[in-house]
Amino acid sequence: MTSPGLPDLHRHLDGSLRPSTLARLAREAGIALPVQPRFTPGMGLDQALACFSLTLSVLKSPDAVRLVASQIAEDALAEGVTTLELRFAPQLHGGAPPAVIVDAALEGLAGRGGLILCGLYGEPPDLLSRLVAIAADRPGVVGLDLAGGPLPSHDFSMSDYEHPFAAAREAGLGCTVHAGEGRPPAEIRVAVELLGARRIGHGTTLLEDPEVVALLRHEEITVEACITSNWHVGAIADPMDHPAARWLDQGVRVTFCSDNTLLSATTAAREHELAAALPGMTPALWNRAVECGHQARFTRS
Numbered sequence: 001m002t003s004p005g006l007p008d009l010h011r012h013l014d015g016s017l018r019p020s021t022l023a024r025l026a027r028e029a030g031i032a033l034p035v036q037p038r039f040t041p042g043m044g045l046d047q048a049l050a051c052f053s054l055t056l057s058v059l060k061s062p063d064a065v066r067l068v069a070s071q072i073a074e075d076a077l078a079e080g081v082t083t084l085e086l087r088f089a090p091q092l093h094g095g096a097p098p099a100v101i102v103d104a105a106l107e108g109l110a111g112r113g114g115l116i117l118c119g120l121y122g123e124p125p126d127l128l129s130r131l132v133a134i135a136a137d138r139p140g141v142v143g144l145d146l147a148g149g150p151l152p153s154h155d156f157s158m159s160d161y162e163h164p165f166a167a168a169r170e171a172g173l174g175c176t177v178h179a180g181e182g183r184p185p186a187e188i189r190v191a192v193e194l195l196g197a198r199r200i201g202h203g204t205t206l207l208e209d210p211e212v213v214a215l216l217r218h219e220e221i222t223v224e225a226c227i228t229s230n231w232h233v234g235a236i237a238d239p240m241d242h243p244a245a246r247w248l249d250q251g252v253r254v255t256f257c258s259d260n261t262l263l264s265a266t267t268a269a270r271e272h273e274l275a276a277a278l279p280g281m282t283p284a285l286w287n288r289a290v291e292c293g294h295q296a297r298f299t300r301s
């Protein structure tokens, strides 16, 4: 029997450049790179998000976005990934209108993976509605995400995104939300019940609320587990503390993902190796997660 390959449904374009490409694009743009942007253990989500401002500074143009999307598709294939979804927030790549940036990413992917557009916590809901409108006539865009994390200074909370997420579902897009990334599991409930998320990014606090565990099991929601990234942002104290084996054991659907191959110096293959080493993980549970990942890919309906 041939292996079905690995899934990677949660990989950010702006966190997954090749180091050599980052250096080249920075040189061409005349931008000095003080250090290689990298996550470090326990750095916290805010500092981790700041790393993206550096990578984004070299990813303004459609040409750069096209190149990096193409290389990510190549890299994923080389890691053994057969089901790839790449995500990014085109509104952050200011070198061209978001629709042009999205087209560049789709050209780079060339059908080798689905594209998810990310709104960011705190952005006006209208901006997410514009992303949905861009996705509407581009079948290569398969999903909408809410990424980053909530801050007290934000004018909008999760519930304010109900309308754009409803529009995304009407347009046939899959919905995923970064939720419970070290923050209370109530966020996961809002993502599922109000925003219609079929997948949850991270969800590291899930086990704190058995009712939310039951909700994910009942609704057959898949959690995108990113072990190294969760360790780097301090959502878990050690990679081997990741609760994914317990989730699987409790019947929750889980898929292992890279999140950011550059910033976390990882690959999908490496994340699946780490998953296999988690306490309580069995070959049956690991295989189940691989299967869940392939099954949870977004397809335009």
Ligand SMILES: [Zn+2]
Residues within 6 Å of the ligand: 010, 012, 147, 178, 201, 259
């Ligand atoms: Zn993410």
